Amino acid sequence: MLYIVIIFLGLSLLAYALLGGADFGAGIIEIFSGNVTKRTITHAIAPVWEANHMWLILMVVILFMGFPLIYSQMSLYLHIPLLILLIGIILRGTAFTFRHYDAIEDRSQIHYSFIFKLSSIISPLFLGIITGALILGRINPEPTSFYEGFIAPWLNGFCFMLGVFTCCLFAFLAAVYLIGEAESPSIRGRFLHFARNANVATVVSGGLVFVFAEWNGLPLARMFLDSQGALLAIILATLSLPLFWWSLLKRQVILPRLLAGFQTLMILGAWFWDQYPVILRYSNGHYLGLLNTAAPEATLRQLALALLFGSLLILPSLFFLMKTFKAKTFSE
């Protein structure tokens, strides 16, 4: 049962990175392209954005029911970045909805858009920062000062760079997705252009994550080199890049999406493979992992049942939703 729960945790993470990520990324793209793309973006994400963000709630529930110690320790020591993430999520969802449904289009649209764009970058930045803080190993279970306990674990170069990488990756995913949603060739060209730039930015910031990790004393590169699975995943992701560029040049729609999804899967897979079963590293060398914090079997059984049964309900409905609104994609 534990492994079913872990698989669901991984799948939710992947789904959130792809769907929620593209959702955040659309907001980042709007920062750079402004009003030109607003219509396409609104049109593309309005029917699906709430469902996209449900994956995050699913992860939170899996954590607090299945791995309560990870959830409570993370909530305690990463209180501040989690709080900022939350504020970002609240502002983004409400600003987007208000902008979409406001009956009168006037100057207020500018304010909604500003908050929407700002929070579209803050939220993924802090998602990356939190992920970085979990593995960096600066969480001190016996802090001697407020700074040491609640700020130092996450306020550093490595975490920040991972946040930047997350933003780049999400923007990249969004751009690749939106190419197929564009209403006119000129907007399509913009997304194409953006997808190329975001792809470069993702690769560069990804490299910088390793540099910053060394700088902050985390031998990330060596950890990846030592782990064959992680290394293989990174190589596969890199090898798929030329194919991706070719498919963009050929003006393909579906293939770039699949490849972008594949690359994300490989990045998360490498991460998971390398770290498993560790989720949270303390500064004293101890860690909290999926195996040493799992809830009792009775709880895991109920959680796994709820997840399996829930998927039976959710997946067909989700497919129906996508089919109804993304029929354009399916017919191409």
Add this chain to the structure above:
Amino acid sequence: MEDLLAARLQMAVSLGFHIIFACIGMAMPFLMAISGYKYLRSGKEVYKDLTKAWSIGVAIFFAVGAVSGTALSFELGLLWPTFMEHAGPIFGMPFSWEGTAFFIEAIALGLFLYGWDRLHPWVHWSCGVVVGISGVASGIFVVAANAWMNAPAGFDWVDGQAYNIDPVAAMFNEAWFSQALHMTIAAFVATGFAVAGLHALLLLKDKQNLFHKTAMRIALSVGTVAALLQPLSGDISAKDVAKRQPAKLAAMEALFETSKPAAFVIGGIPDEAAREVNYAIHIPNLLSYLAHGDFNAEVTGLDAFPADEQPPVLITHLAFQIMVFCGMLMALIGLLFLLFNWRWKHLLMRRWFLWTVTLSMPLGFIAVEAGWTVTEVGRQPWIIYGIMRTEDAVSSMPGLEVTFYIFTGLYLLLIFILVWLMRRQIKTLQDKYQSAKIHEPIN
């Protein structure tokens, strides 16, 4: 500000904010579906317009409810890590189901909002009904988790650790049914009266407006049925609380001393220091009957509990009084509505009646907030009744008051924008329906 107080206030603000949207998310889809059904049956445009207008309301409130609910799933840990560390595996089960229900709700709402021209009319309508059903299911799951805090079950507590965890027994704890029933009906009362009140207000400006007449009738019908059922569920709750949490009942009724028989206290201001209630009306023997079904039964007072296990009396008692008063008022207005609708339809459009309905707009939500206060404050000093104290569950991070101020500011801002946004929605509706002078009886 003390960290414990800051954390409690932040939880109160967050839940008090979220509960409004949760209630609307439970009940409003059904209003929308009733109107949608009438449209499909009769083909009258006014029902279609109404369904669309209400669905935009559902969409806006659902989005705010979704993000404030996401916030709560994190806040449980951010504010109460010790509580969640122990409680998560025990009471997490309803949350894992709530996730599914909420997912389905989001999907069905997307289909309903954007599927008008893409789905078969009845399939489209069914999506609206699914929004409502999954909304109610979500609500019931979350309340079941809260009920567990009032009636802990499904584990053995030995030396500060939980053993023999049984999540199913925890979910179906003794309080889940009475609490879920009371909350669900409350959602329909509050939403029904709030929506009816809004349309009544707009009818005051334009009495011939068919759109608002139709809207008020549907919303008030739903609110009335729920308001008349609510006292029955309240009775079930009272008897349940009397049995399980006598301290809470004693605080609700400001019963400082165990009495046999006990009088029902209406109004009044409890003086916790002097341990008496001033300016109250006492109805002899009634509390004995309400709590135990016997006019001469003994009702446990606060004196049966050590001082450090007694809930705050003033807040609990006042909140309880406010809830009951609002509930009774709405039941009365509902009866009036039924009476007029049965015999004297013309009275429904009298200014004084429209004003009455308008003024009843906030009553349901005041009752919901008050009722929530009763159940939460009345459980203090416990976070898990009889097991874990709230003060032992709070986060050890200093400076929680900053978090509290940020969240309070954020939620106040959101409420302000929402009110403004609703006004703008209504204004455009007014413009559309102003020209339509259709004289049709309210039937």
